[in-house]
Amino acid sequence: MLDYSLMVIFFVLVALLVAKLSQPKAPTQLLAGKAYVIDGDTLSISGNHIRLEGIDAPELNQNCGANACGQVSRQTLIRLIQGRPVRCEGNGHDKYSRSLAICFVGETNLNRAMVEAGQAIAYGDYRDVELQARRDKKGLWSGVFETPQDWRREHEQVPEAPQTQPQSNRAADLIDQFVGWIIGLVGGLW
Template sequence: MNALSSISLTVVLLFLTLPVSAQTTKLYGNVVGITDGDTITILTDDKRSIKVRLVEIDAPEKNQPWGQRSKQALSNLIFSLNVSVASHGEDRYGRTLGTVYLGDLNVNKQMVVKGNAWAYTQYVRDQDYFALQKNAESRKVGLWSLAQDQITEPWIWRKQKK
């Protein structure tokens, strides 16, 4: 193997071992809107309005049991505060997909910890979300305090409503 091939291989291997967070974009802004328990709008310093869909979680729909409480919980946590967003691209609706941080607090995980959102099974990459959900469920906090017949995952709820 010549020196150039060796360097190229090393660069490729280094890139592949980078953590996902190193491949994300950081956004900063003030939370100016809460759509529901997993979608917010931030206003950046340069006055761009960016809709952010919190990744790895799915909150109850607005008309679903706990939907309004989930939205209110997210609002109580971050509305009108400055947050950072580790952006992971966009979804098909043009929303930025991201992990939201209030200082060092991972807001996405906090929504699961407090029982205001589910680990979004189909899209979870960080397995901690499942443990956080199981803990919230065992403590019967948030939506887990509802009667069993009122607890339906949002992705199932949406399918039933179509």
């Protein structure tokens, strides 16, 4: 009876593992069309707010010394787009429910172009491009400035929007926990 029980448990575990591994990945969201530029790292296409992934631009009302760098950053993004259609490949959402995306005008990567112009700092991506903009003293790097993140921390008086948690799938959560337990157990045997 013990052998039979262990065999059933083994096959159930294998079935759960196969089910977990065969779950499709979330599709990349494609947003395209005429874009309205909100600030140096945020667009709106057909009412969808899109945050340019991997960069951080000055806030719209941020000043860098005598320079209205937030406005300059926004104007740079407007000039890069020049009224042409924008195509964005979404990769999830940020805490404000904006789509995180890499956006293009033709073949031009807007995220990268903003960092190249010195109008945004690299935030996870585009470090090589930022280093070149720093060496060339482009945009923000031509003087002293406060990083957008630090500026927000000091100047924002509006509390952040509450993060909404996605509806959880209890069965999927249980399977995830169980698979994690099995992997830990099997990993301990090797």
